[in-house]
Amino acid sequence: MVSTIQNTDVKQVRLPREGLCYVGLSNKDRQKDADRAVVVAVTSRAVFESGADGDDVYGMGVAFPLLQALQRVNERLLEENPAESLLFDVVLITTDSQQQQQSSRIISSTRHYGLEVSRFCFSSEEDFVEGLQKNNVQLFLSTDRNEAPQASQKGVLSALLDRQEAPSEQLRVMFCGDAVNRPDTGPMPASRQAAQSFSAQLGEMRQRFGMSDSPLSIVLMTSHGGRDSCGGALRTLRSRGVNVDEAYCLAGAPRSPILSVVRPHFLLSDDFSALED
Incomplete structure (x- = not known):
């Protein structure tokens, strides 16, 4: 089991064995249909870079533009059709022990940057694939060359994130x-x-x-x-x-x-x- 800190600003919707998951309460999240949403999981250490101990939020990592781009697609889809249900549903998964000890910092960092993340999941390195499966993840993205093949072998579509600068608007x-x-x-x-x-x-x-x-x-x-x-x-x-x-x-x-x-x-x-x- 992994200890977690619940964020009172979000609604808890699932409690897998690996730890707690939370879902955000924004209007866009409410419109997501579980049967239609495209669930994308990204490792939190790819999204955020560790900063000084006194900082309230993490720095922006290599996957930060990716989350902004996913959010931009959702925004444009809803502009085209306010009733759209085919939207990206983003999950941050954390296996890093240091970040798990600062789970509230991950949640506050997401809020600080205005990132629309539906769920924050915390698991051990051994159980992270089960966490992906329990959340019906359709695409897992990581910068770790070991994690992506592990998830793929269990049937979860996976890819390595590029480390070069990518656009946030597309x-x-x-x-x-x-x-x-x-x-x-x-x-x-x-x-x-x-x-x-x-x-x-x-x-x-x-x-x-x-x-x-x-x-x-x-x-x-x-x-x-x-x-x-x-x-x-x-x-x-x-x-x-x-x-x-x-x-x-x-x-x-x-x-x-x-x-x-x-x-x-x-x-x-x-x-x-x-x-x-």
């Missing part, structure tokens, strides 16, 4: 075309099923916006193969309802020049490669 998701093209040679792994489901939801979100001024950009990149490989990945994504904004066929060329321009928040792949050569 969510940029990159699909690895080589993974999209990978044939199904047997029973489909749970993680791949999760990837197809998530991509379909992302594609549906993207369809809510026009070609220009969209808060969500979907990019396809194939590192190997020629035009046929890229075309096959495009057709596969379209069959799932995903229309991409940009597509790059590298045919073995270095990825860094494209990545430095596109600046995606994360890459959806099977091998958890970082967004670097």
Whole structure:
């Protein structure tokens, strides 16, 4: 068990064995439909950087722009349709023992920066995957190269966060075309099923916006193969309802020049490669 401190400003909605979870009371959170919301979990140590002991709030971490971008997509979706139920639902998960001892500081930091986080979950490093499953997480994002594969092996779609600066005003998701093209040679792994489901939801979100001024950009990149490989990945994504904004066929060329321009928040792949050569 992990001890937690309840934030009196939020409503407790679940008590898994790993610790308490809390849900915020903002109007946007009330509109989220549990059956339609796209639940994204991010590690708190990626969102916040530890500051001096006397500070009331943590500093901004590498994932901070990501949370702002997710929030921007929600805001624009609700501007288009106030009754929209297909929204991102963000969970912060904490396994770091030092941050767990300062759980109230994590909650107050979120409030200080105006981040819309629905739930704060605290678990041990051994039980964090069970925490993801209990919260019906559809995408887990971390900067830890060990955590992402662990979650994926248990069927939770996972990706490594990029450490380069990414925009906060637009969510940029990159699909690895080589993974999209990978044939199904047997029973489909749970993680791949999760990837197809998530991509379909992302594609549906993207369809809510026009070609220009969209808060969500979907990019396809194939590192190997020629035009046929890229075309096959495009057709596969379209069959799932995903229309991409940009597509790059590298045919073995270095990825860094494209990545430095596109600046995606994360890459959806099977091998958890970082967004670097």
